[in-house]
Amino acid sequence: MAGERYYKQVAEDVVTRLKAGKILDLGTGPGHLPIEIARSSTAIVVVGIDLSAKLIEAAKRNALRAGLEKRIHFQTGNASSLEFPDGSFDMVISTGMLHMLRNPVKVIEEIYRVLKPGGEAWIYDPARISSQISPREWRASLSLRERLTFKLFQLFARINRPREYHREQVTELVSQTPFRTSEIAEQGGEIRLTLLK
Ligand SMILES: C[S@@+](CC[C@H](N)C(=O)[O-])C[C@H]1O[C@@H](n2cnc3c(N)ncnc32)[C@H](O)[C@@H]1O
Numbered sequence: 001m002a003g004e005r006y007y008k009q010v011a012e013d014v015v016t017r018l019k020a021g022k023i024l025d026l027g028t029g030p031g032h033l034p035i036e037i038a039r040s041s042t043a044i045v046v047v048g049i050d051l052s053a054k055l056i057e058a059a060k061r062n063a064l065r066a067g068l069e070k071r072i073h074f075q076t077g078n079a080s081s082l083e084f085p086d087g088s089f090d091m092v093i094s095t096g097m098l099h100m101l102r103n104p105v106k107v108i109e110e111i112y113r114v115l116k117p118g119g120e121a122w123i124y125d126p127a128r129i130s131s132q133i134s135p136r137e138w139r140a141s142l143s144l145r146e147r148l149t150f151k152l153f154q155l156f157a158r159i160n161r162p163r164e165y166h167r168e169q170v171t172e173l174v175s176q177t178p179f180r181t182s183e184i185a186e187q188g189g190e191i192r193l194t195l196l197k
Contacts, residue, residue, distance in 0.1 A: 004032070007095075010124065011036035014093065017120070019043060021090030024114065026079040026107070027051075027097030030149060031059025031072070038068040047089075049077035080106040087116045098125035098193075099164050108177040112197060121195040126164050165191060 010033060014023065020043035025034050028048030037046050050056050059074040077083055079094075080103055092111045101107050111121045165173070167184050170193055174182045181196040 007032040007036040008040075010093075010095065010122075011040045014091065014122070015041040015044065018091050021045075022047070022088065023091045023093060024049070024082075024084070024089045026092065026094040026111070027100070028059055028074065029055050029096075031055075031062050031074055033093065033095055034059070034072045034074070035063055035066050035068055038063075038071045039066070042071070044071075046072045047084075048072065048074045049079065049082075050074075051076065051078055080110060082110045082114050084114045086113050087119075088114050090116055090119050092119070092121040093123070094121075095124040096126065098123055098170075104173050105176045108173060108179065108195070111195065112178045115197040117197055119197045121193075121197075123193040123195070125191050125193070126189065167191065 014037055020041075023034075023037060023044055023046045025031075025037075025046060025048040028034060028050045029052075031048050034046035034048040037044055048056075048059055050059070053076050056074050056076050060069070063069045063072045063074065079097065079101070092115055098104055098107075111123075115121060167186070170184055170191060171182075174193070174195065179195045179197065183194045185192045185194070
C-alpha cells in the first residue's frame with residue numbers, strides 16, 4: 001500500500017492491459033485503486049469489495065466526491081466466498097490484502113472461479129525481501145490522510161496476524177489452486193503475482 005502516485009501507476013498498467021470490461025478489486029479499502037481506474041478509462045466498470053463496512057462507506061463517499069459513483073460499485077464481501085457467478089470478470093486485482101488472509105488458497109480459488117476464461121488476476125502485496133523504498137521515502141509519498149488511514153490498517157493487520165510472503169511461499173500457494181500459469185515479479189518492495197486463467 002502506498003500513496004496516490006502508486007494507485008495512479010497501477011491503474012495506468014491495468015487500463016493499458018484491459019481496454020474494456022469488468023474488474024473486481026478485492027480488499028478495496030477506501031477505494032483508491034477503483035477510483036483511479038475509473039478516472040483512467042470510461043470503458044471499464046469496477047467492483048470493489050471489502051470485509052469492512054466502514055471502509056466501504058468511505059470508498060462510496062470517495063467515489064461520490066470524485067463524481068465516479070456510476071462506474072464503480074462498492075460492496076461489503078469476503079474474498080474467500082465471493083457472491084459473484086462463475087466467469088463474471090475480465091480481471092481481478094488486489095493491493096495489500098494477500099498477507100492479511102487466513103485462507104489465501106481459498107481466495108485464489110475464488111479468483112479463478114469468478115474470472116472469465118482467458119482472464120487475468122494481478123495481486124500486489126508487500127514483500128519481506130528486496131524492499132527498495134526506504135520507510136522515510138515511502139512515508140513522504142503519503143498525504144496526511146493516507147498516513148492516518150495506514151495507521152488504522154496497521155492496527156487492523158496486527159489484530160489479524162499479518163504475514164508477508166516470500167516468492168517460494170507464493171508459488172506454493174498457487175500450486176494448490178487450479179491456476180496453471182503464474183508469474184511473480186518483485187518491484188518497489190512488493191510482490192506482484194500475475195495469474196492467467
Ligand atoms: C492493507 S488494506 C489495503 C486496502 C486497499 N487495497 C489499498 O491498497 O488501499 C487490506 C484490506 O483488505 C481487507 N480484507 C482483508 N481480508 C479480507 C477478506 N477476506 N475479504 C475482503 N477484504 C479483506 C481489509 O479490510 C483491508 O481493507
